Amino acid sequence: MRLLINIDVPDLSTASSFYIAAFGLKPARRLGESVQELVGAEAPIYLLRKDAGSDAAVDRPREYARHWTPVHCDVVVEDLDASLARALAAGARQEGAIREAAWGRIVQLVDPFGHGWCLLQFLGRGYDEIATWDGA
Structure with a gap:
């Protein structure tokens, strides 16, 4: 099994800066305009830009x-x-x-x-x- 970690965030730049500074992760690559891959953990972490208020996986809006x-x-x-x-x-x-x-x-x-x-x-x-x- 291979594990990938996906984290919804409202802003990729702000989120990347936080996770790099807080946990020592490193930016790897961008996947389009709304995904940033970070490495340095045992599994890659993908920051997914999702606007606050957008539809989440359940019948409620995404909030941060x-x-x-x-x-x-x-x-x-x-x-x-x-x-x-x-x-x-x-x-x-x-x-x-x-x-x-x-x-x-x-x-x-x-x-x-x-x-x-x-x-x-x-x-x-x-x-x-x-x-x-x-x-x-």
Whole structure:
């Protein structure tokens, strides 16, 4: 399976600048006038220019205020504090405090387009600290 990540944004230039500054991604190529490919993650990220108020996949208009979706991206980082400072300087907003778990540290962010993100810093063996094998 090959995974591609698509993110709706109202302006490609503004969005490209944010994701490059916040997460260290690099612009790869433009696909027409409304798609910007970014690389530097394990999967390519495609910014799709979609106007606010345009039809979304459901019977409601697209909006870029803070919204919730059950799907979001986690960005695994080496240094959570430095990565958080970088994302905030680029225009992200922190949502809640940094939390610690047996596997590492996590903080929730919202980008300037209303999309939720998490920054994760694995500690020790990461998720293996809590993993069990169920044989499935």
